[in-house]
Amino acid sequence: xxxxxxxxxxxxxxxxxxxxxxxxxxxxxxxxxxxxxxxxxxxxxxxxxxxxxxxxxxxxxxxxxxxxxxxxxxxxxxxxxxxxxxxxxxxxxxxxxxxxxxxxxxxxxxxxxxxxxxxxxxxxxxxxxxxxxxxxxxxxxxxxxxxxxxxxxxxxxxxxxxxxx
Amino acid sequence: xxxxxxxxxxxxxxxxxxxxxxxxxxxxxxxxxxxxxxxxxxxxxxxxxxxxxxxxxxxxxxxxxxxxxxxxxxxxxxxxxxxxxxxxxxxxxxxxxxxxxxxxxxxxxxxxxxxxxxxxxxxxxxxxxxxxxxxxxxxxxxxxxxxxxxxxxxxxxxxxxxxxx
Amino acid sequence: xxxxxxxxxxxxxxxxxxxxxxxxxxxxxxxxxxxxxxxxxxxxxxxxxxxxxxxxxxxxxxxxxxxxxxxxxxxxxxxxxxxxxxxxxxxxxxxxxxxxxxxxxxxxxxxxxxxxxxxxxxxxxxxxxxxxxxxxxxxxxxxxxxxxxxxxxxxxxxxxxxxxx
Amino acid sequence: xxxxxxxxxxxxxxxxxxxxxxxxxxxxxxxxxxxxxxxxxxxxxxxxxxxxxxxxxxxxxxxxxxxxxxxxxxxxxxxxxxxxxxxxxxxxxxxxxxxxxxxxxxxxxxxxxxxxxxxxxxxxxxxxxxxxxxxxxxxxxxxxxxxxxxxxxxxxxxxxxxxxx
Numbered sequence: 242x243x244x245x246x247x248x249x250x251x252x253x254x255x256x257x258x259x260x261x262x263x264x265x266x267x268x269x270x271x272x273x274x275x276x277x278x279x280x281x282x283x284x285x286x287x288x289x290x291x292x293x294x295x296x297x298x299x300x301x302x303x304x305x306x307x308x309x310x311x312x313x314x315x316x317x318x319x320x321x322x323x324x325x326x327x328x329x330x331x332x333x334x335x336x337x338x339x340x341x342x343x344x345x346x347x348x349x350x351x352x353x354x355x356x357x358x359x360x361x362x363x364x365x366x367x368x369x370x371x372x373x374x375x376x377x378x379x380x381x382x383x384x385x386x387x388x389x390x391x392x393x394x395x396x397x398x399x400x401x402x403x404x405x406x
Numbered sequence: 407x408x409x410x411x412x413x414x415x416x417x418x419x420x421x422x423x424x425x426x427x428x429x430x431x432x433x434x435x436x437x438x439x440x441x442x443x444x445x446x447x448x449x450x451x452x453x454x455x456x457x458x459x460x461x462x463x464x465x466x467x468x469x470x471x472x473x474x475x476x477x478x479x480x481x482x483x484x485x486x487x488x489x490x491x492x493x494x495x496x497x498x499x500x501x502x503x504x505x506x507x508x509x510x511x512x513x514x515x516x517x518x519x520x521x522x523x524x525x526x527x528x529x530x531x532x533x534x535x536x537x538x539x540x541x542x543x544x545x546x547x548x549x550x551x552x553x554x555x556x557x558x559x560x561x562x563x564x565x566x567x568x569x570x571x
Numbered sequence: 572x573x574x575x576x577x578x579x580x581x582x583x584x585x586x587x588x589x590x591x592x593x594x595x596x597x598x599x600x601x602x603x604x605x606x607x608x609x610x611x612x613x614x615x616x617x618x619x620x621x622x623x624x625x626x627x628x629x630x631x632x633x634x635x636x637x638x639x640x641x642x643x644x645x646x647x648x649x650x651x652x653x654x655x656x657x658x659x660x661x662x663x664x665x666x667x668x669x670x671x672x673x674x675x676x677x678x679x680x681x682x683x684x685x686x687x688x689x690x691x692x693x694x695x696x697x698x699x700x701x702x703x704x705x706x707x708x709x710x711x712x713x714x715x716x717x718x719x720x721x722x723x724x725x726x727x728x729x730x731x732x733x734x735x736x
Numbered sequence: 737x738x739x740x741x742x743x744x745x746x747x748x749x750x751x752x753x754x755x756x757x758x759x760x761x762x763x764x765x766x767x768x769x770x771x772x773x774x775x776x777x778x779x780x781x782x783x784x785x786x787x788x789x790x791x792x793x794x795x796x797x798x799x800x801x802x803x804x805x806x807x808x809x810x811x812x813x814x815x816x817x818x819x820x821x822x823x824x825x826x827x828x829x830x831x832x833x834x835x836x837x838x839x840x841x842x843x844x845x846x847x848x849x850x851x852x853x854x855x856x857x858x859x860x861x862x863x864x865x866x867x868x869x870x871x872x873x874x875x876x877x878x879x880x881x882x883x884x885x886x887x888x889x890x891x892x893x894x895x896x897x898x899x900x901x
Contacts, residue, residue, distance in 0.1 A: 270648040278619075278646050289608075309651050313643040315635075316608050318600040321473050322501025324640050326525045350515050363524040391518045433702070434709040435668055435813040437602040437636050443784075443811050454773075470810075471602050472637020475819050478808040481773050483765040486804050503600055537598070544599040638816050666817025680845050683886045689858040691820045 276305045276373060276382040280405055281312035284373065284384060288401030292316060297389035299397055300327035303373070305382045308335045316388070323387035329363055330370030330385025330394075336361060338380060341370030342395065369394030371402050381405070441470045441538065441546040445570055446477035449538065449549060453566035457481060462554035464562055465492035468538070470547045473500045481553070488552035494528060495535030495550025495559075501526060503545060506535030507560060534559030536567050546570070606635045606703065606711040610735055611642035614703065614714060618731030622646060627719035629727055630657035633703070635712045638665045646718070653717035659693055660700030660715030660724075666691060668710060671700030672725060699724030701732050711735070771800045771868060771876040775900055776807035779868065779879060783896035787811060792884035794892055795822035798868070800877045803830045811883070818882035824858055825865030825880025825889075831856060833875060836865030837890065864889030866897050876900070 281303045292299040298319040305311045310331075315324060333341050345366035348354040358364045368391040373382040386398040446468045457464040463484040468477045475496075480489060498506050510531035513519040523529045533556035538547040551563040611633045622629040628649040633642045640661075645654060663671050675696035678684040688694045698721040703712040714731045716724040776798045787794040793814040800806045805823060828836050840861035843849040853859045863886040868877040881893040 278644055281644075305645075307651065309645075310643060310654050311645050313640060314608055314611075315639075315641050320502050321637070321639050322498070322526050322529070326522070329525055345521070349520070358521045358524040364521075365525060366521040367519055433668075433704045434707070437604050437709070437711075439602050443809055446809075470637075472635075472639065472816070474637065474810075474816050475808060476810050478805060479773055479776075480800075480804075480806050486802065489805050503598075539598045542599075544602070546602075663817070667815050684862055685844070686840070686853045686859075686861040687821070689853045690824055690860060691817050694817070 272306065274375070274377070274379055274381060275307075276303070276311055278312065280381075283404050284401040285312055285314050287404045288384065288386065288397050289314065289316065291397045291400035292386075292388070295389070295393055295396065297393050297397075299386050299388035299394070300324050301397065301401065302327040302331045302385045303382060303401075304328075304331040304335050304385075306335070306380065308332050308383075311382060319388045326365055326387040327369070327385040329365045330387060330398075331383045332361070332370075332385070333364040333366075334370035334372055334383035334385065335380070336364070338372065340368065340372065340395075341365055341385075342368035342391075367391045369398055371395065371398040373402055373405060375405050437471070439540075439542070439544055439546065440472075441468070441476055443477065445540075445546070448569050449566040450477055450479050452569045453549065453551060453562050454479065454481065456562045456565035457551075457553070460554070460558055460561065462558050462562075464551050464553035464559070465489050466562065466566065467492040467496045467550045468547060468566075469493075469496040469500055469550075471500070471545065473497050473548075476547060484553045491530055491552040492534070492550040494530045495552060495563075496548045497526075497535075497550070498529045498531075499535035499537050499548035499550065500545070501529070503537065505533065505537065505560075506530055506550075507533035507556075532556045534563055536560065536563040538567055538570060540570050602636070604705075604707070604709055604711065605637075606633070606641055608642065610705075610711070613734050614731040615642055615644050617734045618714065618716060618727050619644065619646065621727045621730035622716075622718070625719070625723055625726065627723050627727075629716050629718035629724070630654050631727065631731065632657040632661045632715045633712060633731075634658075634661040634665055634715075636665070636710065638662050638713075641712060649718045656695055656717040657699070657715040659695045660717060660728075661713045662691075662700075662715070663694045663696075664700035664702050664713035664715065665710070666694070668702065670698065670702065670725075671695055671715075672698035672721075697721045699728055701725065701728040703732055703735060705735050767801065769870070769872070769874055769876060770802075771798070771806055773807065775876070778899050779896040780807055780809050782899045783879065783881060783892050784809065784811065786892045786895035787881075787883070790884070790888055790891065792888050792892075794881050794883035794889070795819050796892065796896065797822040797826045797880045798877060798896075799823075799826040799830050799880075801830070801875065803827050803878075806877060814883045821860055821882040822864070822880040824860045825882060825893075826878045827856070827865075827880070828859040828861070829865035829867055829878035829880065830875070831859070833867065835863065835867065835890075836860055836880070837863035837886075862886045864893055866890065866893040868897050868900060870900050 288301045298316040300315045300323040303312045348366045370385040384398045384401045386394040453466045463481040465480045465488040470476045513522045513531050535550040549563045549566045551559040618631045628646040630645045630653040635641045678687045678696050700715040714728045716728040783796045793811040795810045795818040798807045843852050843861045865880040879893045879896045881889040
């Protein structure tokens, strides 16, 4: 226990020390642990690889923990109409901290959340939006994929999400 | 295969040669092969002829390969509310490279793409939007027709699309 | 002149020949010569390199010849509010085939195009949006950068655009 | 006096007789004298001819007396961003029954209508939108042109508007 307390004090001291340059330049602008561009690129690369493997050209969008667009790729021949859908899938997943497949299942006619897609300037309620959870079990964003069947879309999203687990 | 590569090199060289006058006038502004106004007018004329034949006044919209409006006609007595629908039908078809009838069939309640109309500032999911595929088998845009029953709309769209095949 | 016509016929014939496999797979979905994801990634890499060199975190967006989003990166600490601005800068440049700096200069109060930003769901009228012109002198899209001063933004856009010339 | 009454009865009878086919098919759908598609095509042709003469590719939009889109052409190489502007110019002219040049002159900073462009989902306040007034001195719609300088745009709009005077 004592050892642990010491560790925390040490960690704080180190953090302070390392944060000093930032202090000099104004406040820290990004929450610690949020998705980085490097992570997003790694996720995009894995998703593209999967899309190429199943031979379906895709739109792939990544949002950060704040639900804001971080990175995006559209492959050759991928639907123009799926630009918006892939981005909305990623946002929808992060907005409700569940996959778009799960949200969709409770938003059908007769279901509790029927009509929810009219909120937030438009949600997407079918599979292909998946949370990005890092090795520390923290949600750091979401990935949205659109271009094939919803199962194909989701398989590409899973392939992307897998690389940061 | 080698023959094909050689052909491509040759084609590029020729393209460069022919593009020389353009160099003097600034960069080329339109990708080669996109729909021309002359083609759009021919398509509109064929669609109007069909609409007159079935005696249903129509709104007829044509978008280019990028999904941007190229030409539009509204006949006398055609619904004002169908201006937007005909344009959205054309855009929807090009956005997803399929007819709006086909897209609609997989977007019904309980179907995989249920709710997709909330994307892209509004899609149209019933018949009347059809791809424009030229004689070289390239998608150069789409036509959207609205004013009658969906079957009537689509028959007019097909009549328009037929003239550039 | 005759030579050029012959060249065009030859080029078309070769194009047809090479397009044969495509015929078997349905219509060609993308106009020849439009920006590829590989090109977009190369442009993004060059722009990121420049942003790192001047130490300003940026949002960088790329649109294709049709004005539709092709790729996007947001660097760590780059403004969230610049996601939309960078995308609109790229679109604005392609929509009017000129840099956003040039368009902005003729859209000031008292200038001919004053108020143009109210069109097209919002344009951006300050520097940072630049055309992407390839080695064949064809406009294949545009890049929009936002995150620093407008001069910094534009320097990053130029760095990106330079790699495909 | 008696003669006059007889005339009125006769006129009513004739009107009824002539209106019979319409009565059988439901109410008349379009105001008498509104712009026809044939007129719009004639206007478009004249505008295109002028645009070709001054060698500036244009977007040309025509709205009817109700301010609703009637016909539209985009010439090769005309700005994508001018689709929306040409349509908004035509609508703006009809919405306020004056040219967009005139409306713009009273909407500059310090002028009475400053900020009016924020209404009606976006107005355009520079030249290129002109009323369509027929031979009976009735406003039957408006034409909006966008693609060149505002003076070039307006010259093309005038060329179109001239043919129905």
